[in-house]
Amino acid sequence: MKMAMIVAMDEDGCIGNQGTLPWRLKSDMARFKTLTESDGFNAVIMGRKTWDSLPDAFRPLPERVNIVMSRDSEWSAEDADTALYDGRAIEIAYAEACDECWVIGGAQIYSMFLERVEEVHVTTVHTSGSGDVKFPEWDRNTWAEEVVEKLAADEDNAFATTYSIWRKL
Ligand SMILES: NC(=O)c1ccc[n+]([C@@H]2O[C@H](COP(=O)([O-])OP(=O)(O)OC[C@H]3O[C@@H](n4cnc5c(N)ncnc54)[C@H](OP(=O)(O)O)[C@@H]3O)[C@@H](O)[C@H]2O)c1
Numbered sequence: 481m482k483m484a485m486i487v488a489m490d491e492d493g494c495i496g497n498q499g500t501l502p503w504r505l506k507s508d509m510a511r512f513k514t515l516t517e518s519d520g521f522n523a524v525i526m527g528r529k530t531w532d533s534l535p536d537a538f539r540p541l542p543e544r545v546n547i548v549m550s551r552d553s554e555w556s557a558e559d560a561d562t563a564l565y566d567g568r569a570i571e572i573a574y575a576e577a578c579d580e581c582w583v584i585g586g587a588q589i590y591s592m593f594l595e596r597v598e599e600v601h602v603t604t605v606h607t608s609g610s611g612d613v614k615f616p617e618w619d620r621n622t623w624a625e626e627v628v629e630k631l632a633a634d635e636d637n638a639f640a641t642t643y644s645i646w647r648k649l
Pocket residue numbers: 486487488489494495496497498499500501526527528529530531533549550551552555563564565566584585586587588589590592613
């Protein structure tokens with residue numbers, strides 16, 4: 481099972497603001513859907529706060545096994561699997577026979593899985609100071625970047641973006 485991470489961050493590493501995404505980027509939402517669904521049967525791992533931030537229409541994220549991390553053993557949601565620790569989240573994805581397992585945030589969950597994934601898909605949003613939650617410290621010296629796509633801002637995308645895949649060396 482492939483393990484990958486996907487994140488959009490600004491040039492300061494900000495990923496969220498007041499419990500939600502800081503920007504409206506239609507191209508990035510579309511890419512997120514395409515990558516995390518792909519052609520196979522995939523899982524997404526997210527923190528309970530990110531789960532709470534999803535609009536009702538996208539909760540659970542369709543066509544994917546939704547695994548939500550919480551330390552609260554009482555926490556549950558319809559159509560989501562709860563994981564109380566990181567190994568349990570991976571175990572669920574294996575047990576569901578997933579082809580790919582995508583770590584989709586937020587910051588606390590990125591921090592937990594950064595050393596376990598083989599790829600990090602980063603959309604860099606070309607602005608700064610976007611919010612109150614940042615991607616964790618990440619030593620990119622042992623990772624190689626492939627720049628895949630650069631897009632300009634337009635009416636559907638508030639800022640210019642650069643999409644890269646970082647692969648562990
Ligand atoms: N830009 C992006 O790509 C992106 C992606 C995702 C999210 N976001 C943004 O990021 C922000 C949320 O990030 P966040 O870091 O505050 O929260 P988060 O990582 O989404 O969720 C944090 C929660 O995860 C659970 N958790 C954390 N560590 C755990 C552990 N070791 N074992 C079990 N459960 C654990 C806890 O849930 P309990 O409190 O229930 O115990 C904790 O409160 C939002 O603004 C969201 O919009 C941005």
